Amino acid sequence: MKKLLKGCSGVLLLSLIFLGFYLYTAESSTKAPEQPIFFSHKIHSGDNQIPCQYCHSYVTESTMPGIPSMQKCMGCHTFIAGKDEEYKYDGKAINIQKEIQKVKEYWDKKQPISWIRVNYLPDFVYFTHKRHVLREGIECKTCHGEVEKMDVVQRVYRLQMGWCVSCHQEKAKDGDELTKLKDCLTCHK
Amino acid sequence: MIKEQGVFGIFSYIDSTVQAIKKLREADFKNLRVFSPFPSHEIEEALERRESIVRFFTLTGATLGALCGLTLTILTSLDWPIRTSAKPIVSLPPFMIFVFELTVLFGSLATLLGLLINSRLRRNAPRIMYDPRFSEDKFGIAVVCKIEDIRKVEEILKLSGADEIQFEGI
Amino acid sequence: MNQESALTYSKVNHDIIRMLDKPTVKWWSLFIFDLAVLAFGLFCFLYQVYTGLGVAGYRHPVFWAVYITNFVFWVGIAHSGTLISAILYLFRARFRMSIYRISEAMTVFAVLTAGLFPIIHLGRPWSFYWLLPYPNQRELWVNFRSPLLWDVFAVGTYLTVSSIFFFVGMIPDIAAIRDRVKEIPRKIIYTILSLGWKGSTWEWGHYTRAYFYFAAFATPLVISVHSVVSWDFAMSNVPGWHSTIFPPYFVAGAIFSGLAMVITLVVPIRKIFHLEQFITIANFEGMAKMIILTSLIVTYAYVVEFFMAWYSGNPYEWGQFMYRAKGDYALFYWIMIFCNSVVPLLLWFKKVRTNIKALFIISLFINIGMWFERFNIIVISLSHDFEPGGWGLYRVSWVELGVTAGSFAWFFMFFLLFIKILPALSISEIKEILPAPTREAKAR
């Protein structure tokens, strides 16, 4: 009888430890969402070498990077119709031209495309891209992963507090700076 | 566990029980097991048992607790130093409270452990060499002995006034 | 102890185990009513969690009220249990033997009740676990300088230790029950609980030793716990809270209220189960005397608080205490004085001390008085502190009353179950104080 009890408690204890460990280091990546249009970052910034800031133009001046306007899309796609060929993406075959056609339709309807959000921060977190990209010169992929290798962007890091803090800790040069970087008010207002 | 064998006497009176114990020990039967419905000093003395070692468990537990209290508070405070009011990051006076609490906590748990281990409280129900009346009003002496000694033991128990005598494992 | 001579070991077993017979209709009806009240309390709590703490009567600047009052009240109740079982054990006070099991049970259940309130009163109860120092991905720890965290540890430890103490003390008695009951489910349960206790000498040896240590731990613990609870107030700077006298004052108060609660519980049990032989007038008198003592200590504290407020010339303190005596809450203040300082004076008379009915009524008064003591300390101080611009009044809401009622139901639920499932009196220890049966005695 007591053996059984012991066993139970043992299992419980272990599972607790594992849970703690998971919460401590959890960095799962989520699968790519189904976007309204098949937009491949790989083709744009990978194959065609378009720099991130060409589309996400506010990244160095504002808190948020900005999602490219339809106008920006059409800026190129009035001229680039795309190849009329099947493009392979996880088992599916996608016709690039058709996808670009969709963008044109949106444009003609003067209707914005509603993308599914991939990288998400809770609302009580204040993160400024400007501060990180412009001043600290942190590369996009540090947080977003190698987007140029992804067709449909998916989240690479869960962007949890512990993850942010660890980076802040590394970046600090001296005690004072550490205090500043680990000040709660840095991200929570 | 190995099947024990021996003689097993049940008494109604404490003094006769004590007497029997004394006699048996004189007769050089040291492996006795005595049962009583309440902790009895006479019997303890008669058996000349040494001090329980539970106290060592207690000591270890308590010390461990104190250390845990100290390290937990100090290390976590230093891990992310956050200034509240003008108080120092490591402010020992309040931390002492945790040292104390954890001392008591771990101490008690260790003591419980010590009790369970030492008094072998692990089997579900006593099967052999036990009589339900022990928990009520009877005393008992179980003598583990060689087969040739059985008669002798029985003799002693009878003389010292055992109400009844049973034999285990024979 | 004259009638006790009639007691034999087997009678002890018989009488005490008899209490565990099939519950009567009365018991069941009581139990169901109790559950109903508990359900209502639970509803109130959930309603509060869903809508927000606003449904309670809190208002600026009174941010703590009935919930914390209940917390302190129940923790206080708990203390006398440990006092009777542990401290008196160390002092070898014989009159504890017959009542300590009940008071110990009371301790455990009271702590279980008290422990709920810190969570109930939280603004965001669902994240109460943030008060525990556990490793998390946020790399955040807790603030060990906060009295509230001292509470977490103190109460947690107290609950664990007193439960162990409670259980260990019962092992031999459970064994006794095991050896008597026949019907299968109970047999199995008691067998498991008794951990195969045989009452052999080596068991007794370690047992007594361990029990002694538990007592030795519980004694300072019980004092520390209520000191910590008092520090929740004393460590702040609120006039009426910030006072060095608080720890002894609270500990005394706790024991005071606890003893009263023991009487409140024991008197009916004694009556219902005809335990007059076990629980004698002498037992009650012993408690009554301790009540007088603690009542005097508490009264002394009341006086000293006032004196210090006046003598220190601190306008905030003095303002606070004049407000207590004359302000909006004066009624509650005087109720407290009457119940805690005046009523117990009756116990100076042996007639009253030895009159069960009188004791019972007085104990009820004390329970009420002590509840109001906590209410006064918490609410009145908060409503009238440093900054006149921030002063405001508090009114209790039905939700708070519901939860409070629920907490009593919660406590009595455990108690009712205890009476029917576990030995309410200590079999083996009562035997200790009976004269051991010897052949000489027989012969004579």
Place this chain on the structure above:
Amino acid sequence: MSEIKKGGSTKPVLSKGEGLITGGIKRRDFLKILGVVGGTAAITGGCSPEPVEKIIPYVIPPDTIIPGIPKWYASTCMECPAGCGILVKNREGRAIKIEGNPLSPINSGGTCARGQAALQGLYNPDRIGGPHTRNSSGRLEPTAWDEAESILVEKIKEIRSKGNGNKIVFLTNNISGSLNRLIDDWVNALGGRHIVYETFSHEPLKEANRIAFGINKIPTYNIEKTKYLLSFGADMLETWLSPVQYARKFSEMHGYKNKSMGKFVQVEPRLSLTGVSADEWIAIRPGTEAFLALGIANAILSEGAASVTSGEADKLNRLVKDYKPDVVSLITEVPTETITRIAKEFVESRPSLALGGGAANTSSKSTETLVAINILNYIAGNVGDTVNFGDTLTLSNANSFREIASLVDSMSKSEVELLLIYNVNPSFTLPKTLRFDEALKKVPFVVSFSSFMDETTEQANLVLPDHTTLEKWGDYTHQDSVYGVIQPIMDPVFNTKSIGDVILSISKKIEGLESQFSSNTFYDYLRDSWRGIQTRLAPDKDFEAFWTDKVERGGIYREIAPIQVRLSQEVSTVSFSEPKFEGEGAIYFMAYPSYRYYDGRGANKPWLQELPDAITTAVWDTWVEINPETARKIGVREGDFLSIESPYGNITTQAYIYKGIRPDTIAVPIGLGHKSYGRYAQNRGVNPIEILPVLTDEASGGFAWLSTKVNVSKTGKREQLVKTQDSTSQEGRGIAQAITLKELESGVHEQHELGEKFDMYPPQKYIKHRWGMSIDLSKCIGCGACVTACYAENNIPVVGKGQVAKRREMSWIRIERFYHEDNGFDIRFIPMLCQHCGNAPCEPVCPVYATYHNHEGLNAMIYNRCVGTRYCSNNCTYKVRRFNWFTYNWPEPLNWQLNPDVSVRTKGVMEKCTFCVQRIRFGEDRARDEGRNVRDGEIIPACAQACPTKVIVFGDLKDGESTVSHLAKDERGYRVLQEVNTQPAITYLKKVTWDKA
């Protein structure tokens, strides 16, 4: 349209689509990127579930909006006729905060609570969503714009065909500038009349000036220059003419600097908010101010101290000879020596200034009173110095009440066929006895341009809702020296249309008008009229440059010097007598304009409703102020419902026992008691105007507000009067401290030890800054602008009357008021907010570090870490922490105003003043980007910014050169409850009082 998440909107906004692609003012378009408004979304627990969120890009990016970066646009506030210059913050296409325009000479940076609350007019959930017309069943039903306009066109055509153009009346408030011109021309072209109605139009001021100086205008007053201010019931810090301007000037005159300050004496039966700031309150018998003025004049003249020509002297002497101080004393119940003393002080401390004509004290003899006051100013040589007739008010153009009355009369005689109503609400602001509503029924067709469903609009046949000021183009002139530009801060929230555009577009459809009103939009019309201004003021400039410059600066600001005027002959014809009071009652009834609601137009803004009245701290309701003596007589306690009965009706409201009012007078604030006007205003409080008689100031035809005697009786009903501060005494605890000028001059007064004294603990270490604040009590007038500004900046929820009754208001800063009765009755204000203590009691008690002391001296509060033990607030010495008892909501579209840089708190967390940490961070970031240190005064919290009298100074205590660190060492400096050794970062400067005789 796109749905925007929490803090955003799902309300479809017409023409948004077009707005995006075709012309329109793109920079003001709504943001289409979701998540960036996330800042306004609620905080949740530790690890929040991650909802599927949409991000929606612009179709075409607006030219100047960068998501996440605020833009400021200059405009003009239209919450009252003062027309202060404002700057409006635009984030992601939304107006989220209003601040005073530092360039504007009117308010130079400050605002009042009403100005701050203009946003809640813009986003008011009860605005009229689009044009409405009355259907057959007599109910107003929505319609389309062209539909609505054509209805109006048809009506006008019909009327003109009958040749009844003269029966068209356009009733507006005092809209000066281009719109005024447009309406004038337009209605004239139709043959009708344009009548300007202002509830408080101060006709007696004009008339008195005409009589005394032959100038039929309202001048401006250079209060800042005066050393001695004598006000006969002018509530210049509340609603009188230009409150923010005069508050600023007053603080310059009365604020303590280098060992001196001006003196301010207030003469009025009820101690008003303005009077509270006075050094001396003279509780004069209602309506007898004239005699006091004459008495003073008499004393001055008999002393021969007057600076007038001998001729004038005789003339005046003849006028005032009967009013010897002792005589006057009998009439006015002001002691003789007081009169002579004031007379002495008034001439000796020059330049002095005498003011008068506050609405509440306007009696049937106000013109005479003001003539007397003019005489005072004249003989003290203030006219042409502190009284500036060079720079007069456009308010002078408003029609008198008498004219309004005659309009109502002609309406009831069905002499009006078409009534167009804009920005006025006569059925609320006119006394019931005038029977405006009945008259309105006689008008066949009524058009309202109101954006809100007020009492008058409810009776209109056609409703053509105008934009609010923040959505449209326009201009406004309050005084000759200022041309303010009104520019749209954002696209219209609702389907509304600028009145100017409506007039222009319907003119197109009416023959004879199309040529005269050729401009396509009012914007063009406006620019044309500004071309005129440019050719007048800056002929050499190129217009576009001129225009953009003015739009950026918010308008044209000039200096106009005072002109010299002499006393006119007519003065000597004036005869003085006591005013008429209607009703047999024993008690004077005073209905005073509320500084929160003005004439009632503020009542639909929750911020103003929840802003505690400075004197009573009451909210969300009306009350009647009654002297304790009188109260004792009729056995009234606070909260009792009193029935106030005049010959014209009675009102019932709760009593507030107030020592600051004469025993023979009771007072009720104007502004509440609306029958409609939206959820916040409706059926709340009572409207004292209802029981006033139609009595005018005889000479000027202005409405006589102080003209009734009433009976007061108990109804027996009693309720808690909902207010935010119960205690009126500070129990000698030195919360709001004061010091006399003498003590300061002599320098003998105990100075507070402000240095960090011995401490068990090591001193706090501050890395770069230690933010601190100083609050000068000698300047605080208790106007509450800071409170409302804080609500706007920090997303502070409004909790409503029921919750305030439980003292659960959420304001981070509160104005505490304490009554002093030691020598005379006197009230002190003290703004109380988080002191950001160096040794904060709240911090160590939090079990989860949700509040702590950061390296910049901020007492940080991390909402999302808070579990809600509330211990911090218990331990807070100043009780400035607020708890979220519930999750509070902002009804659509009020939530559009939420500041994206500040978390919206949810139920169960503590919150409090953060010194506007978001602004601090913004300033620091900018400094870092520009590679420099933060400049002193660069970072200003919302409260300090809004304060019209610049009471609050914010800065870095670590930098020894900063203003605030100097003030922290000021001799008047003290810290509230510093004996508790919390070492606050806020230093209060003691109020300075003149030694009372």
